Amino acid sequence: MTIRGVISSLTQQEDLNFLLTNRIPRAALTRFMGWFSKIENPLIRDFSIAIWRLFSDLDLSEAKKSEFKSLHDCFTRELRPGLRPADPDPAIVASPSDGIIGAFGRIADTALFQIKGAPYSLLDLLGDPTLVERHRNGRFVTLRLTSGMYHRFHAPDDGRIEMVTLIHGDVWNVNPIALKRVERLFCKNERVVIQTRLASGEALTLVPVAAILVASIRLHFLDVTLNAQSRGPVVFPCATGVRKGDELGWFEHGSTIIVLTPDRFEFCDGVVEGARIRAGEPLLRKPSA
Known part of the structure; x- marks a missing residue:
C-alpha cells in the first residue's frame, strides 16, 4: 500500500x-x-x-x-478564466462554490440539520431574530469544501449585499465525523453572515463557516479579511451590487458554506446528499412569479 x-x-x-x-x-x-x-x-x-x-x-x-x-x-488560487461559468437561467440560483452537498431540505419552522438527527436553530446560527424571520420555513443547503478544492466563492445570483456580520467562535473541524459528534457545530465555529437581497426580490443568506486551519475569510467587497484576530466592528452595513458569478471572496483552506432562502424555492435535480457540485452549477430554482 x-x-x-x-x-x-x-x-x-x-x-x-x-x-x-x-x-x-x-x-x-x-x-x-x-x-x-x-x-x-x-x-x-x-x-x-x-x-x-x-x-x-x-x-x-x-x-x-x-x-x-x-x-x-x-x-487561494484562481482558476483559468471560463472554468466556472454561472448558469445563465435567471430562474436558477447557482452554487456559490465547489463543494460536497451535505444536509439540505426544508427548514422546520426555525430548525435545520448539520446531519440527520443533529438539529440546530437559525437563531443560534445567525444571531439575528429579524433575519431568522426571513428564513422561517425556508430552504437550506450545506456545501462542504474539502482541503484540495477550489476555495473561492461567488455570488449565486444577481442582487445586492446588504449586511455582513462576523460571529467569533471556535475552529472545530467540519468533516462528517465531527458533525456527528459535536452538537450545533456550525453555531460554535467562527463564521460570517452575508445578507443578500436578490434582484428578483427574495432574501438569500450565505454563511461561510471557518474551521481548523482556516479561520480566515476574505471578502473583496469589504476589502477585509475576517478572523479571530479581527478587532473593531463586527457588523458591516453594505450596499454592494453583485452579478451572478462575481467572485465574493475566499476561504484560506477548505470549509463550509450554508445557503439559506425563503420558502417556495426548489432544489435542482442534481442536488443529492454526497454529490459534488461546482461553483456556478444549478443549486436552487426560484419561485415562479
Missing part, C-alpha cells in the same frame, strides 16, 4: 480522525498555520504542497498559474 493509502486508511478510522483533527490546540494550530502558510520560501512551499497532496485530492491542473509564492498562495 502507498503512503497516501496508509494515511487515508488511518484517517477513515473515526476515533483517530476526530482525535487528530479536534483534540489538539485548535486555535493555536490555526494561528500557526496562518503564519506558516504565508512564508515565501521555495523549499517550504514545495515541501508543504507535497505533504498536502498526501492528505487530499489536490488538483492544480485548473489553476490560473503554475507557480505559487507560498502555500497560502496555492490555497
